[in-house]
Amino acid sequence: EAEAAAARRALAARTLKVKWRRSKVSHSRDTLHDLFRPFGELQRAELVGDKGNAAEVVFRREEDARRAAENFADLEDTRVTVKGDKAGGVNRWKERQDRNLATAAAATPPAPAPPAVEGEGKPAEPGGTK
Numbered sequence: 001e002a003e004a005a006a007a008r009r010a011l012a013a014r015t016l017k018v019k020w021r022r023s024k025v026s027h028s029r030d031t032l033h034d035l036f037r038p039f040g041e042l043q044r045a046e047l048v049g050d051k052g053n054a055a056e057v058v059f060r061r062e063e064d065a066r067r068a069a070e071n072f073a074d075l076e077d078t079r080v081t082v083k084g085d086k087a088g089g090v091n092r093w094k095e096r097q098d099r100n101l102a103t104a105a106a107a108t109p110p111a112p113a114p115p116a117v118e119g120e121g122k123p124a125e126p127g128g129t130k
Helices: 002-013 029-039 062-071 092-107
Strands: 015-020 042-047 054-059 078-082
Touching: 002 015, 002 062, 015 062, 029 042, 029 054, 029 062, 054 062, 062 078
Parallel strands: none
Antiparallel strands: 015 054, 015 078, 042 054
16 A cells, blocks of 8 residues: 555656646647657656646656756746645746736836815815805
8 A cells, every 4th residue: 555655656746737728828649748758758648627728747757747847837828737746836827926916016007196176185264265
């Protein structure tokens, strides 16, 4: 049982979860192979899920999987994470979204103050107005 658990952890450490925005990117098994092959020998690459925007890519070596995940960490429309990094992995996609929101908020000028109306904010004079 311990050996089986160790084998599952080793497989997860070599497996990348790839998810992309369908409106921006499209992949097939062939494009996934072409995209990840430069980082090392692949065991398999297959589309997963029903939506057509996710895949798992399995490398022969853990180091190759980690190098590929790091290389694709800053893509705008694609998220690549190591499957075995559930607890301690860095979600760079979330970090990038937060950074983009903060940048957009900082770039948005504050709304102009409404024009002052004469007499607004001043106490009324005794006896009314003339």
